[in-house]
Amino acid sequence: MTKLIDSPDNALALKLLRSEKIFSTLFQLSPVGMAVVDANTGKFLEVNDSILKSTGYAKQEFINLSYWDITPREYEAQEQQQLKDLEATGRFGPNQKEYIRKDGTKYPISISGVALTDIDGKQVVLGIIEDITKQKAYEHKLEHFALYDPLTNLPNRRLLSENLQKSLAQCKRDRKLLALLMLDLDKFKPVNDTFGHCIGDKLLIEIAQRIKGIVHREVDTVARLGGDEFVIILPQISQTEDAIKLAEKICNALNQPFCIEKNNITISASIGIAMFPAHGNNEKTLMKNADSAMYKAKNNPEYSFMLFED
Template sequence: MNESEQRRISILVIEDEPGDLGLIQAYVRLAGIRRIGDQDPVVWASTLAQGVAAAAASMPDVILLDLSLPDSSGLHTVEAMHTVAPDVPIIVLTGQDDHQLAEAALQAGAQDYLVKGQFQHDALGRAIRHALVRQKLESRLSLFRAALNSVANGILITDIDSTIEWANPAFTRMTGFSLTEAVGRHTGEMLNSGKQDPQFYRRMWDTILAGRVWTGELINRRKDGSLYAEALTISPVTDGNGRIQHFVAIKQDISERKANEERVQHLAHHDQLTDLPNRSLLSDRLFQALAQARRDRGTVALMFLDLDSFKPVNDTLGHDIGDLLLKEVALRLQNCVPRESDTVARLGGDEFVILLAQIEKAADAVVVAGKLLAALERPFLIGPHRISISGSIGIAVYPQHGDEVNQLLKNADIAMYHAKKAGRNCYRFFREVTETAGV
């Protein structure tokens, strides 16, 4: 503590013996604690009540407190002053036989103690300096604790074996585990969802045991068993020799963000009205199906379906009824495809495409086309309306009618228009179209 800092110190001495007060004042001067202008650095109170009033009127930097006062004694004296001035360091003054009481006073909130008759000015100055330093450190620690307890992200401190030593309230809100439940438990035992493979954790441990920060995303499990997505950063904490002693983990629940991303992705690849795959997702699945068929020398069928007599529904009953009809059509079409690998997509308007990714022969597409036409022939009950429609289907088969995405889509579309010309409510293969046209 330099001289300018010493001059700023104000000391409240609560002592009922004038002789002891005079000795303290002399020691304060010898310790280099000077007057603040015309003001003596020492403020005197001879009773606890006077000390409480003096502290409330002008909060001192340090309190020297006699544990035996006319109106109070023992730990009650410390507790009363600590309540009035919780952020001011208290140094208690005790008699020669009061060591146990002095130690109890430390537990009650005092920073230090001095035994009357057994200290000189240097001991007093040192006690005051140490008390101020400790108080400043405790204030900083309190600030750090408050900051860690108020942040939105979960924070964990573990030992080198990943055993939890401390967690903040955000961790409890995120996982459902209280601090008491968490301390002493291994993070892997408590939070592991089983969604990450051993290689994931091996890479993580290789990173942090090498002294590097690890950042990633994973799925963890809450106390109630539910799963959540988490962004996790783990930082090693080392001692003065560079040895890792602890790990600090910062955890953020990103479940909502992930759900939003999935919704955006879904909307980008699905028709908003029917929730069927759109042209983009259909093209991707058709590309994958063709790649698989090339490897396996398999067969793929693409069916282009256009509704017959849909426009009069919109014109006479309105677009709201038309939209409800399209939703019902989508459900019926989905019920007609035989495998999960098959896709029913809506390109827009009343145009649908059915991808049969794995068929043994072209004739298998005929079976599905018959189911589709039969499903559409059954009347649709939309509110009070009984609506009858049908469909026209064009079929293109890989590899006979094309070997890439756009070619198969184009040829299936051409075949569908020939089905329309053939009287509707029927299907046509692209091969039949080319033979009829003399190609």
């Protein structure tokens, strides 16, 4: 174990870890990763079991590594800033980044460090490295919950708005057309009343999958507003006819019977289409006009879909 001596730069660390014995015990038993690194070469001088467990290395394998061997190249700028912080203040972090395991996979960490001096006068860095895989997974779940409909796993109203604004900006730059399709299911309420909401929810999942099977370009968005309302964004299209043909395909697909828990269910859909820039150049106007066209289609039994008309 690297021995620490008193100095102005490491007084706080040594106040907490006053003796080598206490330091050694805390170092090895800590559930958080700890490492001592040569400040000049980046070579690991000592690591505890927590880091070894996270990275998959044996101790002797790890000691032969340098700090740069387990750090992805994309964090080079962050590493340089950490070195500057160490030189200026004697410490850095906590910062978030990734480490590379022995098998080549990456995992997220939170790292902080303090500059120290060993008994031979060598400059070292004591790093505190916490594996935050679970924290990141939880954050991802929260982010997903905030942006996606929990039933169908389609983008929700918030993500729809973000995608529509981005798509509009891109289409304005590229001078391309964009179609916004507002879809509302017909005869859905009787499904809930007859078979129950559980069957109704499973039907919505099947409907979402059928729509996604037709609208599958990476730039497209299929979102659920809630209830039985869906919205489709078709950016970067060449002509209005492309949106009309796709609306027809969706209506034909949803007209086909669904079998949910041995119950044959038949529904239909009404779709309103609004085009950028002809029917609006912003989110609010396009949503309003697509909704207007959808209600006209719903009230006209001759049509399953309608294009907005001024």
